[in-house]
Amino acid sequence: MAGKKIIVVGAGPGGLTSAMILAKRGFDVTVFEKEAVVGGRNAPIRLDGYTFDTGPTFLMMNFTLKEMFEESGRRAEDYIEVKKLEPMYRLRFPDFDIFPTSNRQHMQQQIADLFPGNEGGYERFLATESKRFELLFPCLQKPYSSLFDLFSPALLRALPHLSLGRSMFGQLGRYFDNDQLKLAFTFQAKYLGMSAWDCPAAFTMVPYIEHGHGIYHVIGGLNAISLAMQKVCEELGVNIRTSTPVKRLIIEAGAIKAVELESGERCSADDYIINADFSHAMLNLCAPGELKKYTQAKFDSMSYSCSIFMMYLGVDKVYDLPHHTIVFAQDYKRNVEEIFNGLKLSSDNSFYVQNASVTDPTLAPEGKSALYILTPVPNNRSGIDWEAEKDRFAEHILDQVVARTELKDLRDHIEVRKVITPANWEQDYNVHLGATFNIGHELLQMMYFRPRNRFEEFSNCYLAGGGTHPGSGLPTIYESARISANMLCKKHGVAFMPPGPLPTKADFQ
Ligand SMILES: Cc1cc2nc3c(=O)[nH]c(=O)nc-3n(C[C@H](O)[C@H](O)[C@H](O)COP(=O)(O)OP(=O)(O)OC[C@H]3O[C@@H](n4cnc5c(N)ncnc54)[C@H](O)[C@@H]3O)c2cc1C
Incomplete structure (x- = not known):
């Protein structure tokens, strides 16, 4: 396999993660990024001595990030400094504030003070949602290339925990009787760019992840993660070409033959990973009529964040x-x-x-x-x-x-x-419809029904980023990159370890 060439379009979190994992496994990787800095929506914005994160500011599931560095033969702590936030955040309602915390007793106490009688609901929330997370998250770490993948034993076991037909807000009604308290545990639907009244109940595992395992800040801002990944990529020999927009994909016989850059240069590889926003890339980098499934009409029919x-x-x-x-x-x-x-x-x-x-x-x-x-x-x-x-x-x-x-x-x-x-x-950011959290996360646009990690329309094209499975949000974007990297390894006979079991609570720190 040595020398198999991979081209990655976009140096966002998805593109950088796949590039560093594949480079570690011996692939010859080139990344094309249209901007002068890497990171995409996770890039730094520097103005007159101030540094801002363009997008992500909440890091959840720090363990997933650590795993991506381990896949690349590195330790995340050698590249970034992560701080757990306690309390996690302040929620300001018209008449009161609440300071959610992953400290169980402090959270219980706040609920008892503000919403007496709901403390038991908090315990039920933690118990039910931790089970959901443990069963469902491993199902998000696998590809869904065929309908049969929907019948895997792991997903069948998780099925009762999908709470089909229920929304996040509806699910919270099972724990709490106060609407504002329900909002404190459902506003997280906005992380997916959705309404808590439409967002599938399965995503109640997101507030659980916060309460069960905390949220983190990265010194320098979360953009420091992308800059660290750039460093790892360069150490591993990845050629990251910034300020180099890809203009179009050259398609022949159902495969990508080359990418054509804005400069007119053409570059070829054995396989390609598209990290640029999926909908934008397919609508702008492919010639009209090239795609059979993802036509303009298909994009028009999809829901977006x-x-x-x-x-x-x-x-x-x-x-x-x-x-x-x-x-x-x-x-x-x-x-x-x-x-x-x-x-x-x-x-x-x-x-x-x-x-x-x-x-x-x-x-x-x-x-x-x-x-x-x-x-x-x-x-x-x-x-x-x-x-x-x-x-x-x-x-x-x-x-x-x-x-x-x-x-x-x-x-x-x-x-x-x-x-x-x-x-x-x-x-400016090439995000279709400006839908910052990508294609909607309704169940009919998830897993097999979301644009697949091995993109079904071209035989040598893979996707990494929020527009493919498992979805938007840094941990799932990192997982999308690992899934695609693993699929490429399988294709080329390169050994890799599938993701291990979920870490214990202590490992989340
Ligand atoms: C305001 C905001 C807040 C967010 N907050 C959080 C949060 O707190 N926590 C969290 O987990 N997630 C958050 N997200 C969601 C998500 O984690 C980020 O959007 C993430 O950066 C998406 O990563 P990506 O790899 O899918 O795409 P992107 O970051 O968009 O990367 C795609 C890359 O492709 C490049 N590109 C596009 N077209 C071309 C082309 N033709 N040629 C070459 N390069 C191209 C782009 O310049 C970009 O660098 C937030 C998003 C936004 C916008």
């Missing part, structure tokens, strides 16, 4: 504000309906403010802070004219941030400001 309106603010002040604060709209459900069904901008918004400088002094000059303000908004199926709306909406969000957080004098302290709108996600 919401989008995000981002503000990155460098401020010349240190605020007494937690690392993560999630502020719920006064009428949360109405805001959700406007994002997902009405496809319009709300006047009353939920938003998330990250003030990571309180944990990590590397992000801003001394005495200053790097603030990140994320507001879920409709994806570009809304038809909103973001050039026209951008400034007004930014001011509208700032008004709410000032009104509902400690950042009362925020406007007086902004030194630098950057905004990313849904239009920017689509045009």
Whole structure:
């Protein structure tokens, strides 16, 4: 097999993970990245001495990340410094705050104080959802290339834990009787860009993962993970060509023959991994008519996540504000309906403010802070004219941030400001419809029904990233890359170890 060539299109988390694993296993890997820096939606944004994460700020399942480094013959702790956050975050409701924590007793106490009588529900949540996680997560670490894969013994065992037909919000009704408490355990549907009322109950394992095992920050921001992966790739001989956009895929006889770069250069390999946003890549890198299943009509019929309106603010002040604060709209459900069904901008918004400088002094000059303000908004199926709306909406969000957080004098302290709108996600980040969390995670777009890790339309094409199985979110994106790398090894007769059992709780630290 020595010398088998792999081309990876995109140096996002999915592309970098697959590149480093394959390089360790002896493949000759080249990565083409359109931007000057690696990381994609997980890249750093550096402005006048401030560092911001473009996207991910919550690291869950640190053990998965560690495994990816181990697959590459490295120890993650030699490349990044990870900090567990306690409490995990602050949730701000109109009348009260709650500080969720993975410390069971402290969480019990907060529930007892704020929602007496619901403490038992918390224990039931932990017991039921840990079982779901243990049974379901291993099923997400495998490919679904054929319908038969849906009948594997592991998935059949997990089937009763899918809670088919139930939503996350419905599932939480089994544990708690208070709607705000249910929201504290279902807002995580937004991590998938979905509404808690539509998101399948199976994803209740996401809040379980937080409460059972905690969330983490990475010093320098989560973008430091992508930069560390770049370093590992380079140590292993991967050729990462940044500022090198791929213009199109050259297809012959049902296989990719070469990639054509913007410069006109053509490069060939034995196999190809597409990490660029799946829908964007297929709609833009393939000639019209080339795809038989993933036609324009197919893309039009699929559901997509919401989008995000981002503000990155460098401020010349240190605020007494937690690392993560999630502020719920006064009428949360109405805001959700406007994002997902009405496809319009709300006047009353939920938003998330990250003030990571309180944990990590590397992000801003001394005495200053790097603030990140994320507001879920409709994806570009809304038809909103973001050039026209951008400034007004930014001011509208700032008004709410000032009104509902400690950042009362925020406007007086902004030194630098950057905004990313849904239009920017689509045009600058190559994200179809600006749907930042990819194709929707309804069960009919999961596993066998999601674009497959071995892409079915071309014989030598694999996918890694949030648009393929198992889905969006860093741990699952890393798993998608490992699945595709393992499939390539199988194809070329290279030995590899399948993922081991889930680690014990202590290993999560
Ligand atoms: C605002 C935001 C917040 C998020 N928060 C979290 C979080 O807290 N925790 C979490 O786990 N996940 C989070 N996510 C989701 C997810 O983890 C990230 O979006 C992740 O970066 C997606 O990785 P990816 O590899 O699928 O794609 P990307 O990061 O988009 O990488 C794709 C790469 O392909 C490149 N590319 C595209 N087209 C071409 C081309 N033609 N030629 C060459 N290169 C190309 C792009 O430049 C990019 O580098 C968040 C996402 C966003 C947007």
